[in-house]
Amino acid sequence: MRVNNYSALNKIMYDDFRNRQSRLIESINKAVYKKLNILPSNTLANGLSTDTLSIVAGKLILENQKKLASIGKNAEELVAKNNVLDLRKGAYYKFQTSSNTTAILTVGEGGNVYMPFSELGLDANFTLPPADYGEINKLTRLIGDLAEDGSAFLARTAGFKGTEILEILGKVGIKPGWFEVKSESKSNKFYLVDNGLIYPEYQAEAERRYFTKANLFKSGFTKDSVFILEGKEYKLNENGSLDIPEGVCCLIDNIKIIK
Structure with a gap:
């Protein structure tokens, strides 16, 4: 509706x-x-x-x-x-x-x-x-x-x-x-x-929370995988997720991944 x-x-x-x-x-x-x-x-x-x-x-x-x-x-x-x-x-x-x-x-x-x-x-x-x-x-x-x-x-x-x-x-x-x-x-x-492309804040925040909770090891990523967000590099923690602080945009259109 x-x-x-x-x-x-x-x-x-x-x-x-x-x-x-x-x-x-x-x-x-x-x-x-x-x-x-x-x-x-x-x-x-x-x-x-x-x-x-x-x-x-x-x-x-x-x-x-x-x-x-x-x-x-x-x-x-x-x-x-x-x-x-x-x-x-x-x-x-x-x-x-x-x-x-x-x-x-x-x-x-x-x-x-x-x-x-x-x-x-x-x-x-x-x-x-x-x-x-x-x-x-x-x-x-x-x-x-x-x-x-x-x-x-x-x-x-x-x-x-x-x-x-x-x-x-x-x-x-x-x-x-x-x-x-x-x-x-x-x-x-x-x-x-x-x-x-324009994204609302709540959608960007929802995607950030996904990456902080999901086990990306199950998707084929390793501890050597690199995720680049807003010019900063992030690596998976022992749980297979990313420690991305609030305020950092984590959209698929805005992320670079070196698998």
Whole structure:
């Protein structure tokens, strides 16, 4: 039942994304046409070239980028400190997109992260480089999923590639290893593997406990076997298990074994 609920939620989120994407495309078209209306009538009568259209759209985008930069002067940087991203409800954050746009985000209920167009006084004609919308959407979806879901199920089933997850989290200062996403009184802790996979803390801890209790001699390992975790070597004790302290990640994706 839990999986079905997650699936239904994912569908709702996907449909919402598609609807917002359509509205953004419509917004771009409206903005360009509005600008075209102020061009000399003889230019309109003679038809517009693709170059003219690109120039008008380009000027509009630059105007909007300057406006966002001005609005975002007093906003906080959306960046993790010591791999902890602390999201406060109602606070405004900013981050730079690949197009050098100052995206301004805020936090709603349950750690929902979004760009508050109407709250910032940005009307339906506001537009940005198309790539920015995709970049902003990916970042807000991933961060929001991690703030909402401590199991990392939403993040792992949202269609992101491992390289995308590393890139998106890297933009807000999160590096591979243990990291946290805090929202209001809630805090979700995860482990980010070098390949981009995200594991919840409880799963990583469960695997650690397995290696500290299992008799790995029965699986063909010997006292000469070496297990490398987070750069440190461990060997089996007399019971065939590993003495791995709490806090050390012991995931299959993160362990190197010399049998």
